[in-house]
Amino acid sequence: MKTSTISRTEIVKSNHDILPPHDHETQAFGLTRKHPIALDQTACNASIDDLNQLLADTMTLRDMYKKHHWQVSGPTFYPLHLLFDKHFETQVELVDQIAERVQMLGGIALAMAPDVAERTLIPRAPKGREDPSTQISRLLHAHEVILEESRAMAREATKNGDDGTNDLIVSEIIRTNEMQVWFLFMHVAQETL
């Protein structure tokens, strides 16, 4: 099946004279710059690594919300279409907060889709459309992955004296994800306990 009118090779050729050389990194991924924030390097490195994991998973959940916003179908199309986009917008804000916390600690935040795909612990969703209850259960699983790792990461940050990272994870990530789970879960929970 033909998927595009132009091939990857043609694109690479057409940009050849415009793109700068690719060997100009000023800080390699994984190297930490020491910032004057009264926090030791071991604590910063541990938080940077945890936050990049959380970032990859939050970016994956963010994109899953947009996929489901576009592809949702059936009698609940309208409310789910709106709900998925509202949750997407909130996850966009969380992504920025996590990435900027990595930079504040002197690290390099993951940014590009292939790097995110390589790192995330959330199972890959298919390209095609799924029914609303499958969409919701896939989202609930992604939230639970994030909540489970977030609680462990928050405890580690506190143990290392990194109160700022603990606060971000507890006040923003955990509380927001729990709230979004509630909104999703009520669509599929049994009426009678």
Ligand SMILES: [Fe+2]
């Ligand atoms: Fe839209």
